[in-house]
Amino acid sequence: MTSQFELLAPGGDLASIHAAIAAGADAIYCGLGRFNARNRAENLTLEQLKAVLPLAHQHHCKIFVTLNIMLLESELNAVVKLLNQLMRIEIDGVIIQDLGLAYLLKQYYPMLDLHASTQLNSHNRGQILLLKQLGCSRVNLSRELSIDEIKPLAQFGWLHDVKMEVFVHGSYCIGFSGLCYMSSLRNGASGNRGRCSQPCRDTYQTTAVGVKHPLNMKDNCAYLELPKLVDAGVYSLKVEGRIKKPHYVYTVVQQWRKQLDSYEQTGELLTDTTPLYTVFNRDFSTGYLNADIQRGMFIDNPRNHAAEHFANLAAVNDEAEKQRIKVRVYDENTAIMAKVDAAVSQLLAEPINQPSPRKIADVHLPKLTTHPCDTAPSLSVLLSSKDDLALLQNPALANVHFYWQVPASLARDFDATLSLLQQYPQLRPWFPAVLIDDNYDAAIKLLETLRPELLVTNNSGVGYAAQQLQLHWLAGPQLNTSNSYALACLQQEFAASGAFISNEIAGFQLKHIKRPANFRLAYMLYQPLALLTSRQCLFQQTLGCRKQKINKGCLPRCSKTTELFNENGEQYRIAKLAGQHNAIYSAEHYLNLALLEEHADMFTELFIDLSDVDTATRCTLTKAALIEQFAALLNRQQRQAVMEQLSHAISPTTQGQYHSGL
Incomplete structure (x- = not known):
């Protein structure tokens, strides 16, 4: 039965929200001017949000507010002020990425329902349990998952009172959400x-x-895959498109509404996808959902494919005829716009019951105290090649800590990985950001078997498992930690021993982050980026x-x-x-020696990554000599001379976001 479903629509502006309500959405996600992951959308003012809420609720449609970005220390007072305003109006939930924000919501705003954004890249049960512990009632799963990977997570979620949300229509990203820094490096425009x-x-x-x-990539369209989603136990079907126009939102939501109603009432699927192809699309694919990841998921045209689709259906090669089809599609979109205008006008003509504001006292941002380091930071090195294992026996590197890059394919490589880490007990495991299905199971088995003295994980599900096993763990750089309350969250909620600060943060944005007591603070100084x-x-x-x-x-x-x-x-x-x-x-490799001059007292651990990724960067030193030089950097008396030597030995390099920041 499709009564399990919520049809969740995008609302990039007020017109699109009206269109989604008129089309039959069960819920809408929308952002305000700040703190949301669609900065290019027009978004709403707070007054517009207040005005549209009673209209949505009168039509049994929920409104979720997106606050799904990394937060900077300088923004925390502003976001608390916004939360104080949101808790007084009848929003139905907030969508988050930042663990610091999740911590504040759990501690001080329990009346606000909490949803985990796709930016948290959730794809295993450990992540679901971690997010449940933070108070999330639902989790938006990674778009890359197949239905066979979604189903056990959805069933697991139901058992733990966490609902699963899945994107069913709209743009595919080529990269895992939350792990893409390409735009950030190019022009400082961080995803x-x-x-x-x-x-x-x-x-x-x-x-x-x-x-x-x-x-x-082509767009995602699971329109004909509804029975699989029903069987899997997915709760929320999410349409992507907060920068799309109202007529797109209306058309897609209306077609999905019809599909859901038809399947619930008759058990039959609608098969006509013509309306979906009429509005903006890059052609459609279900490659991820059906575990059919292949070259057919790409399209060599990022623009609207609608006219090309209908020309292909008509087997038309003549350019004049193609142009006539393009004009016809344009006219159909114009007609849809008129239809949307009429539907919305009727919607807005209805009388609306205005609710009374809630009378709730303001929350004030709790003060945190920083604990500066009173000793020099240690140096750690990440290895991924067996050729580098001889470094472990080098007496000159006796004070250096070594980590081993655990493969994302751990289920198939388990025996070899376990054997290597047992043979070299001084190697600490470093877990990747993505561990899907049996690879996550293998990660838990590895922890249970090895019980390492310390580990680094870029996957929050492994961090949750480490907490349950009472192991010491550091939150890796790809967990995007960027403020003091995220550090407090990791320590207080999940017993983390420490965390990396994101390499997207600028030096001036690091300045006021407060390190908790007895908490390791780490930074990646040198790495293939x-x-x-x-x-x-x-x-x-x-x-x-x-x-x-x-x-x-x-x-x-x-x-x-x-x-x-x-x-x-x-x-x-x-x-x-x-x-x-x-x-x-x-x-080019990332190399940040400026950090040592500006923030050396802030960090307890400094890391370098010697993974063999071939970039334009060239190093004239052997790996052993390179490690020795980085170790010498930690000595204040030698630092300036060693920095000059390293700058000459390693080039060219980039400092990424360190000067421009987020």
């Missing part, structure tokens, strides 16, 4: 701040396989690959690299390391 400039849709220099838009992590194959559209689709052997075995150039000649590196997901890297 984790709602400012993504969509470099994945850009035109690039023609690749080896003749493609100009090698990162551009991963800008995007993808479950897709990034070689089929660039270098080329003999495989038509990804199979079970790709993740553990495939190892390739290539280059990608945009139209301005700027270079990116694409790398697939054996055992890891496809990734795009900055053309």
